[in-house]
Amino acid sequence: MKNWLKNVGPGVLVSAAFIGPGTVTVCTLAGVTFQYALLWALLLSVIACVILQEMAARLGIIAQKGLSECIREEIKNPTLRVLAIILIFSAIVIGNAAYEAGNITGAVLGITAITTPLTLELGNFTLNLWSVIVGGIAFALLAIGNYKILERVFIGLVGLMSISFLITAFLTKPDFFQVLKGLFIPTTGSAGILTVIALVGTTVVPYNLFLHASLVGEKWKLPSDLKIARRELGIAIILGGLVSMAIVITAAVPNLDDVTSAADLALGLKPLFGEYATLFIAVGLLAAGITSSITAPLAAAYVVKGCLGWEKGLKSLKFKSVWAAILIMGVFFSSLQLKPVEIIQFAQIANGLLLPVIAIFLFWIVNRSSVMGEYRNTLRQNILGILIIGITIFLGAKSIYTVLEGF
Structure with a gap:
């Protein structure tokens, strides 16, 4: 156990990052609307996450640099370099703000x-003060910089919520034949394509590819550490994927008609917590939301730092201005008069649409001999990578077509 804990690293953070409010909400919506039919999308997402995050981890350990730094250094043409940086910049800023x-x-x-x-009327605009308060807490924790203990508490609460969904998935006694059918037989109409994209976006989070490459380089320094990093990553992501599937299963059983509040999300946990289910899901969502509200702006700041080649990090004013801007945009969009569930679902769809852009850059870098040497992608890894990128591009194109068709 001591040896296992010693090797726990960025893989657990990647897994924890996608077990947040977005996962709980989107997986609940998928279960409510489609029952077990979209479990295959989660299985695909977990496989894609393992493949892409392994590339990011390998890059971080071998190159001892972040993904954005490698992209900036490897594109020699000044015009192409600027275009690539603008594209990554835009993708991360838009994606992380959402x-x-x-x-x-x-x-x-x-x-x-x-x-x-708790709202405040400002002319024709109604400000959600709870969004401002949550944003203020995240801002204070980031500004202080010493939030590790609090973050561990939050991650512990999220972990408890995850275990609860796993237990509840068995207590609800689902139809295992239908579960297996949903896992291995892909089916969805045009109505479900945006939910599929959201499920991919909540599992394979684009900024995690940047964050993971940077973090593994700090924990592991030698190529021989790759084996440990891969094992830790695989276990963490598979467990995270099982939690996501458990949420879909628990949501499919109660046969809800609609999900608009945390009380609706809590109905799936009633077999385990009874009348305390709403309180439990409320605390879990609060913990998951604040934890992710800290990591998302920080990840964006690291990406921008690597893209622009800044030497100083956490303490510099430029670095702080990036995470502050992401945080302020998040508070603003959260304060709009939209249904909370719709905002969360849109964020996951945005992530899913941006994923192919970031995945293509990662794929290109891990095939560069100048960066990876003998550890560049093998033929098998390239085939898997191309398949994953192809599927994400297809899903993205199909979802855009579906949206345009509605006009």
Whole structure:
């Protein structure tokens, strides 16, 4: 056990990052609307996450640099370099702003399940004060920089919520034949394509590819550490995927008609917690929301730092201005008069659409001999990588077509 704990690293953080308000909400919506039919999308997402995050981990250990730094250094043509940086910059800023709005809204969804809404009228605009308060807590924790103990508490609460969903998935006695059918037989109409994209986006989070490459380089320094990193990553992501599937299964059983609040999300946990289910899901969403509200802006700041080649990190004013901007945008979008569940779902769809862009850059870098040497992608890894990128591009294109068709 001591040896296992010693080797716990960034893989657990990657897994924890996608067990947040977005996962709980999107997986609940998938279970409510499609029952077990979209479990295959989660299975695909977990496989894609393992493949892409392994590439990011290998890059971090071998190159001892982050993904954005490698991209900036490897593109020699100044024009192409600027275009690539602008593209990554835009993808991460847009994606993380949407993701941050979902994180803050998830925390607010938890708070409002056990308290009353708190709003402020500003002319024609109604400000959700709970969004501002959650954003203020995240801002204070990031500004202080010493939030590790609090973050461990939050991750512990999220972990407890995850275990609860796993237990409840068995207590609800689902139809295992239908579960297996949903896992291995892909089916969805045009109505479900955006939910599929959201499920992919909540599992394979684009900014995690940047964050993971940076973090593994700090923990592991030698190529021989790759074996440990891969094992730790695989176990963590598979466990995270099982939790996501458990949430879909628990949501499919109660046969809900609609999900608009944390109380609706809590119905799936009633077999385990009874009348305390709403309180439990409220605390879980609050913890998951605040934890993610800290990590998302920080990840964006690391990406921008690598893209622009800044030497100084955490303490520099430029670095702080990036995470502050992401946080403020998240608070603003969270304060809009939209249904909380819709904001969270949109954030996951945005992530899913941006994923192919980031995955293509990662795929290119891990095939560069100048960066990876003998550890560049093998033929098998390239085939798997191309398949994953192809599927994400297809899903993204199909979802855009579905949206345009509705106009």
